[in-house]
Amino acid sequence: MTKITLAAPDGDFLIKLKDEVSTHDDTSVTTYTNSSDLLSNLQNNEIDLLYIEDTFGSNELREVLSTLATTNYKEKVFVFLGSSNFKEMKPLLDEFPFPNLSPVFLPASIEKMSKNINGVLTSFEGGKKQIYNVDTEFMRYFIEAAIDTFKQWTDGDVTSSRPFIFNQIRKLNIGIRGKLSIESPFFTGTFYISFPLDTYKNIYENMTGLVFDELTSENSDLASEFVNIVFGAAKVGLNQHGYKLPMLIPKYEKNISIDSQFDVIVIPLTTKLGPVYLKICPNHLKNR
Known part of the structure; x- marks a missing residue:
């Protein structure tokens, strides 16, 4: 039996959310x-997943997280923490670094939260890889920034397609990629921009006016x-919404597979x- 606990002052929201996640x-x-x-x-029953909002108040939230941290299931419970200001929540996230905690930017829709929770439930049922739910608000800023930037680099329109889960069988023929390893209370993992070799050559030539046949340290940087x-x-x-991220040093890689749990x-x-x-690779900091 998978046990889910939903906690928020808004009872109507909880009823609707419960209806969406009770189908499993x-x-x-x-x-x-x-x-x-x-x-x-929390003290008397082991649970598998908790959704809680900071709308209870910071003191109440601290007490809940403190109690959860004393349980014997704290390492495996999935926690979705909803907040409208993660800058204020950062001290709590630093104090209680649960391994499976995912922040959710509020206000969150029923559709968004049920999708996140159902993703975890599906992983429980199917024995799939672990699901680390990246907040869609967090992802949106990276996608929008990439689209705007590539419009300038390619002198043309850029569109994004529906995200999918990477499968080694689905060959993307990547020749090189840039990477950033991120460690923060909101997201830990690696962000990649991956290029098929022909695409990289075309963009490189468009930006520098130079043509190359093979990748070298000079043209790969x-x-x-x-x-x-x-x-x-x-x-x-991200900073405007409380996602304070540190200064990071980018790197590049050539033809290296991503081995992530x-x-x-x-x-x-x-x-x-x-x-x-x-590519967004949660909890993947290997070879950083």
Whole structure:
């Protein structure tokens, strides 16, 4: 039996969310609109997933997280923490670094939250790779920054396609990629911009006027600069919403497979100079 606990002062929101996530077999969902009853449940019952909002108040939230940190299931429980200002939440996130905690930017829709929760439930049922739910608000800034930046680099329209989960069988023929390893209370993992070799050659020539036959250290370094520029543009919007991220040093890689225990999210971009792929790899800091 998978046990889910949903906690927020808005009872109507909880009822609707419960209806959306109660369709899975062998799943029980309990809701709480006050933190006192929630604390009792956490102390006396093991749960698999918790959704909680900071709308209870910072003191109440601290008490809940403190109680959860003393349980014998704290290492495996999935926690979705909803907040409208993660700058204020940062001290709590630093104090209680649960391994499976995912921030959710508020206000969050029923559709968004049920999708996140159902993704975790599906992983429980299917024995798939672990699901680390990257907040869609967090992802949106990277996608928008990449589209705007590639419009300038390719002198043309850029469109994004529906994200998919990377499968080694689905060959993307990547020749080089830029990468940034990120460690923060909101996201830990690696952000990549991956290029098929022909696409990279076309963009490189368009930007520098130079043509090359093979990758060298001189012409490869631009891949790391690409990801650095996109990250810098994304940080502007992220910082405005409390996602404070540190200064990071970009790198590039050639023909190295991504070996991650978590699902890798791929966002394809279509440009007039060829396809480009954004990849978000939660909890993947290998070879950083």
